[in-house]
Structures are given as C-alpha cells and as structure tokens.
Amino acid sequence: xxTFQEMAEAVISGNAKxxxxxxxxxxxxxxxxxxxINDGLIAGMNVVGVRFKxxxxxxxxxxISARAMHAGxxxxxPLLSEAEVQDKGTIVVGxxxxxxxxxxxxxxxxxxxxxxxxxxDLGVDIAPDKFAQAVEEHRPQIVGLSALLTxxxxxxxxxxxxxxxxxxxxxxxxxxVTQKFADEVGADAYASDxxxxxxxxxxxxxx
Amino acid sequence: MDxxxxxxxxxxxxxxxxxxxxxDLSNSVRQRLIDYFGDPQFEDKVGNSLAQExxxxxxxxxxxxxxDMFGVVWNKEQEGDFGVVDNYLLTEPSLNNYTFxxxxxxxxxxxxxRLVHSHKDQFTMYIIGFSLFExxxxxxxxxxxxMDFLLNPAFVEELLDRIVEYNLAVMDIAMQYDIDxxxxxxxxxxQKGMIMGPGLWRQFLKPRLAKMxxxxxxxxxxxxxxxxxxxxxxxxxxxxxGLDIYNTFQPEIYDVEQMKRExxxxxxxxxxxxxxQLLPKASPEEVKAETRRLMTLxxxxxxxxxxxxxxxxxxxxxENILAFLEVVQHQ
Ligand code: B12
Numbered sequence: 001x002x003t004f005q006e007m008a009e010a011v012i013s014g015n016a017k018x019x020x021x022x023x024x025x026x027x028x029x030x031x032x033x034x035x036x037i038n039d040g041l042i043a044g045m046n047v048v049g050v051r052f053k054x055x056x057x058x059x060x061x062x063x064i065s066a067r068a069m070h071a072g073x074x075x076x077x078p079l080l081s082e083a084e085v086q087d088k089g090t091i092v093v094g095x096x097x098x099x100x101x102x103x104x105x106x107x108x109x110x111x112x113x114x115x116x117x118x119x120x121d122l123g124v125d126i127a128p129d130k131f132a133q134a135v136e137e138h139r140p141q142i143v144g145l146s147a148l149l150t151x152x153x154x155x156x157x158x159x160x161x162x163x164x165x166x167x168x169x170x171x172x173x174x175x176x177v178t179q180k181f182a183d184e185v186g187a188d189a190y191a192s193d194x195x196x197x198x199x200x201x202x203x204x205x206x207x
Numbered sequence: 208m209d210x211x212x213x214x215x216x217x218x219x220x221x222x223x224x225x226x227x228x229x230x231d232l233s234n235s236v237r238q239r240l241i242d243y244f245g246d247p248q249f250e251d252k253v254g255n256s257l258a259q260e261x262x263x264x265x266x267x268x269x270x271x272x273x274x275d276m277f278g279v280v281w282n283k284e285q286e287g288d289f290g291v292v293d294n295y296l297l298t299e300p301s302l303n304n305y306t307f308x309x310x311x312x313x314x315x316x317x318x319x320x321r322l323v324h325s326h327k328d329q330f331t332m333y334i335i336g337f338s339l340f341e342x343x344x345x346x347x348x349x350x351x352x353x354m355d356f357l358l359n360p361a362f363v364e365e366l367l368d369r370i371v372e373y374n375l376a377v378m379d380i381a382m383q384y385d386i387d388x389x390x391x392x393x394x395x396x397x398q399k400g401m402i403m404g405p406g407l408w409r410q411f412l413k414p415r416l417a418k419m420x421x422x423x424x425x426x427x428x429x430x431x432x433x434x435x436x437x438x439x440x441x442x443x444x445x446x447x448x449g450l451d452i453y454n455t456f457q458p459e460i461y462d463v464e465q466m467k468r469e470x471x472x473x474x475x476x477x478x479x480x481x482x483x484q485l486l487p488k489a490s491p492e493e494v495k496a497e498t499r500r501l502m503t504l505x506x507x508x509x510x511x512x513x514x515x516x517x518x519x520x521x522x523x524x525x526e527n528i529l530a531f532l533e534v535v536q537h538q
Pocket of ligand 1 (some may be wrong): 363
C-alpha cells in the first residue's frame, strides 16, 4: 500500500490527484479514515505550514497543498462515523467590518483546517453583531479576526467587546496588527502568520 | 525653484539642500483638504515636485459599482479608492471567452497633454497602474491566479503577455509626449516577504517587466515602480533591469538605513513616511520629527523623494498632513 509518507508528500507537493488516489487505495486496504486524515493529510499540511513560516514556500504552494488536502478529505470524510466527525474544535474566522482583504484570512483558515479544526469562514466585512450571531450558532472555542488596514483595526476592539460575554477566545492577526495592539484590545492571542496561528490555536484550546 | 531639476538631480544622486516631495492623497482625504483649504485647486499649490496622470478611467454603474477599462466591476462600498472586484471575468484558466481592450488613445493623449502643458516645472510621470500581476489577478481572482502559477503556467504566461502587449501599446502613445517617466504600479509584497515568492516572480514577472522597462529606457525616460509591502528580495533584480525609482518604501518593513546603504547608490526611494504606523497615530510633532529624520537619512547623497508610503488614507488626521507639509515645504 502507499504509505502515509507518500500521501503526505503528495499533499506537500500539491498533487490533488495523487492524494485522492492514495486515499482511495488506503481505504480499500482497510486503513481507517481517521488515520488517513491524521497521519497522511494533516501530517502533510503541518510540513507545509512550517515551510511557509520559514519562507521556503509561498502563498501559491500553500494554496495548492490545501487544495490537495481537501481532495483527500472529500474522499474520506463521508466515511467517518458521527462520533469521529467530532472535530478537534471549531473556529470561526472572518475579516472585520470595513475591510475586504481576505488572502491572509483564507490562508489562516486553510492551515487551521489542515490542522484538523472545523472552520467556519464568515468572509469579509463582518460586523461585530455578525460575529456574535455566528458564535451563538456554531459555538466555536475560538474566533479569529483579520484586519489589514489601520482604519479597520479598531473594529477588532469593537468585536472583542461585543463577544466578551461569550465563552470564546479571540485570536487576531493581519499586516498592521502587533502583539502590543492585541494586548491593548484584549485579544487572547496574536499570530503574525498562518502557521503560528495554528500553534496559537493549539495553546488556546489547551488553556 | 525648478522642481523638475530638483528631481532629476536627486535621481542622479546629486545632493541638493532641498529634497523633492509629493503629497499622495486618497480621494476621501483630498475632499477633506479641499474643504479645509476652501480651495478645489489646493493640490496644485502645495508645491509637489511630481505631476502624475493615471492610465485609467471608470464607468459609474451606480450602487457603488464602477467598471474599469478591462471590464472588471469594482465594488466601492467600503473604505478605499478602488475597492474590491465583483466579477472575475476569467472563471477558467483560458482566454477563450475574453477580449482584451485596446488602449484608450483619446484618454492617454488628453492626460499626457495635461502633463506636459500644465506642469512645466514638475517631474512628469505617466502611471500605468495594475500593470502586471494585479491586472492578471483582477481578471482571474488572486487565489486562482496564484494556483495557476503552479498548475497552469502556460495560461499565466499568455495572460501576462497580453497585459504587457496592452501596456506597450499605451507606452507607444504616451511616449510621443515629452514626459519624464513611466510609473508602473503593481503590488507584490506582503508585510513580510512576497506574495508569490521571489522564485515565481523571477520566472513569470521579471522578464515581462524587463521588456516594459527597456522600452521606456530606450527612449530616455525614467522608470518608476510601485509595490506595497516587502520586496527586498528582488531589489537586485530591479536594479539590474534599470529601475530608477522605487515607490512606497514602508519603513516598518525595511531596515531603512541598510537599504539606503545597500541600494541607495543605484535607486531613488520615493515614499518612506508611513501611512501604516506613523501618520494615523502619531502626534504632529512626531510626524515632523520622523519626516526630518528620514529626509536626513535617505536624502544623503541624493536619491530620495519624500512622500507618504501610500495615498494617505482617511484615518490620518488633518493636523498630521499639515505637519508633513510644513516640514517638506520649509526646507
Ligand atoms: C493585496 C492587497 C490589496 C488587495 C486585496 C485583495 C484581497 N482579496 O484580499 C486590494 C487591491 C483589493 C487592496 C485594497 C486596498 N488596500 Co491593500 N494591500 C494589499 C497588500 C499589497 C497585500 C495584502 C495581502 O494579501 N498579503 C498576503 C497575505 C498572505 O498576508 P496577510 O494578509 O498579512 O496575512 C498573513 C498574516 O498577516 C496573518 N494573518 C492575517 N489574518 C489573520 C487573522 C488571524 C486570526 C491570525 C491569527 C493571523 C492572520 O497570517 C497571514 C498568512 O501568513 C498589502 C501590503 C501589506 N503590507 O500587507 C496592502 C495594504 C494592506 N493595503 C492598503 C490599502 C491602503 C488598501 C486600500 C485602502 C487602497 C485604496 N486606496 O483603495 C484598499 C482597501 C480596500 C478595503 N476596504 O479593504 C495598505 C494599508 C495601509 C494602512 N494604513 O493600513 C497596505 C498595507 C499597503 C500600503 N502600502 O500601505 N489591497
């Protein structure tokens, strides 16, 4: 059978077709869907995250890896039992009100998905009330806010304020955002890139 | 004072006691300053060293929607001058269902005439914005285009070639006029590193930029390039291609001193006054001090046009714009 190593390699090189084939093959050989996800697909995405952080690969490579990972997920997800669908945790992400930049936020979403989280992506230009609505509906453990403009960063503060009565942690990021700013607005975590966002999410889940 | 010569000198790395400057404004701030000065023509009077016209026009579709010259519809409901794309026209990695526009000759002539006749003592720049990567992604979508670099390289090559063809045709008309510079606008940078990385940039963008740069240089024009964000990795490439002016130069991204030391002999920096970390939140006194600091540091030996790093956005208080102006106007 194809090894998990090969499947992970196919994710890393962004070869969606191969990932799909390997996943089907592994299923036929009796490998559990959960193992395929954890030891093949997620393992591959983890490597991509580290390489992205180290500037060994760039946004295009991450995008095609995420696409390959999803191709594999599509094969195995329908076979997971109800209990197994219990994801690692749920995270709501969105770009704050007035801000339409979404490439960074999309990468964060993909890396979080690649790490096994269920991610609800609200899109761009999301008002505090909409974040609150999504929190009520999806009961996430974490909300991730993205802002790329100094003119919209202030919406992070408003959103955190709006979410303060919910049992949810808030993580922030985007070009102008700094740890100092994150502390000032009372965010629970800040990450400067998508791979670190995964690390921070793991820490928030554990705390 | 001859503002034109001032710019030429700085480009030739000849230090003068005055540093050329330019006040780049977003539309909303322009309106605010018109009200403040009570003068719709105030911009002509602030003393800008540069005169710029853009190769662009939009058709107003109502409901905050505008169509650009390539047929792309922009949603301008939110903060900002150009907004976001509503309709990506290339839904497949193919040009089969898309017809490229021809340059708008009347528009180019009108703008170039204005440049040469109304701005005699300024350094004149014709701006071709969205000049390559950005034009490609506004047609195809950023995520799809970035994946196409790896998955459909032949399509990307063709798309970029057609964009270059268009730009060269624009230049053919613009360069019939006695202008100083062609100014290309295209964002490749993010806060840290390049969106597509230096490898894909060299593979896909560099050879095409080189073609456009060479055309301007062959006619004796200067070449300026704008890119937001961090593109330090390709500075040696840009210099090798003969770039004269690099615009934005975000100080929160670059080690300004080191960049000046390393590349300052070859290139002129245009920008430096941060619209991200300085202008929105500093006090007017801090704006003045930082503007003076950068002018001293970057102006040394010529090679600097002092300006904000981007068209000044709406969160910058009027006092801070006046503080910037006070320093650059009273040198
Ligand atoms: C591409 C771009 C655009 C595109 C956006 C396309 C899109 N679909 O997103 C377009 C052309 C539409 C655009 C428009 C504008 N832009 Co713009 N844009 C950029 C640019 C060049 C790159 C941003 C990008 O995509 N980077 C790539 C991604 C991968 O990086 P990233 O977003 O930083 O994300 C990473 C991290 O920040 C982090 N992260 C991001 N989000 C999150 C969220 C969480 C929870 C976590 C943990 C981490 C995290 O992880 C990501 C991956 O590692 C930046 C330059 C810069 N310095 O960033 C300017 C920039 C952000 N833009 C700027 C401006 C001014 C504008 C406009 C106002 C321009 C105008 N006058 O109209 C408009 C505003 C539109 C609006 N209302 O939002 C300025 C902002 C300055 C300021 N004062 O804040 C910048 C900084 C450029 C500059 N020279 O100053 N822009």
